[in-house]
Amino acid sequence: MSHKNPLHIPSPFQANEPDMTPEQKEQQYVHSVYQVIAPHFSATRYKPWPVVEEFLTTMPAGYIGADVGCGNGKYIGVNPNLFMVGSDRSSNLISICGERGHEAMVADGLALPYRSGFFDFAISIAVIHHFISPERRVAAIEEILRVVRVQGRVLIFVWALEQTGKRDFDKDVQDVFVPWAMPKKAEPKKEKSAKSRPQGVKKKDRKAVEAAAAASSSSSATEDQTLDQKEVISENMEKLTLQDTTTTTTNESSSSSATASTSMSDPTSSETADPAAPAAPVYNRYYHLFQKGELEELVSRTNKATIVQQGYDRDNWWCIVEKAQN
């Protein structure tokens, strides 16, 4: 008998309101979500993927690289002979990155603040699949290529539609919501929560919940399948696009606010709740799942790079591209 965690089941992407702009959709279904889940997300992200590790460790000493969408910066220190600068749209993830002593800044992947042609290489790991349209995905690749020098190489990873891991994706649906469940097992570390409360979510959307995040209790967030049981983070969590996991992931929490807050969880009961119970706060992230060949097709649309290597690893399509002369 298989044990499919209901929190691993994605659903077709559907915007809360039909006339949302691409920017608004990414704001609500990507940026806002990462702001809130940042500490817990970060606790599950520390083991480098082998392809990325090899790409970085085979770079010549002294090379300067950009990690665009670096999250908590887990790749920045992989090769100490390189100098890497990380950027991410989430200020909460960048704070974690900065606390680790990495060069880090908050920046949008479609408008990088770097001089053109500066970097010897760049990486974009699990980022491009969060852009909502093919045009924006191409623009994101173009922007990375802009800041890399001619012959500089870029490693890109995106989530695959064809993945056969713990998630069952409908092979006909490429634009999906993937739930992220905050673990509910509370740890008595509340002294930290006030200090490290996520910043950057509009105040009017704030509705703090004492949903302490204990990385040990939830199997739903172990996308790396390498969750460190000891890494426990206690946070004063804020909610947005919050839903009861038993409901569908469409607009049941819709309201006039772009970041509707509806809680099905009772914070006071969180310490005793069963981790599999349906009251865990769940945040839906937007993903575009890539078909075989689709990433390469986007790269070729830029007309600015050639594909050096490509492959499939850990539920992702990846490729290494080299910036062309013109």
Next chain:
Amino acid sequence: MRLITHNMLQCHVKGCNANNFPLELQEVVLEQEEAELNEDFLRNMLGKIEYEALVATCLKLDINDLPAAMPADAAYNDEFLQILHRVILETHIKSGKMVCPNCQHIYAIRDGIPNMLLAEHEV
């Protein structure tokens, strides 16, 4: 944020394409933090760095160690590389702001982290 990173940054407000580098540092709090010297990195940087902008930025911060022009033998000038290392890798900007000399856009630096996000109409 190290001074080296400041030398990579330019204003990226839509349409702000000229005189958008270097961003002018204001109300800056600096901190020195020791780092291991990496000659490969420094030599690679020599070809990338906008040296004039770096010197001008440093002078405004009362950092007067760098020669006005990069020595011809910079790549193998140990004394110069050590000064460069100290200035661009060990000097951190903990807080302050960066102002675009062209469009006057202000980028804030807090806790050593610059916020380079733009408002929607600026992208």
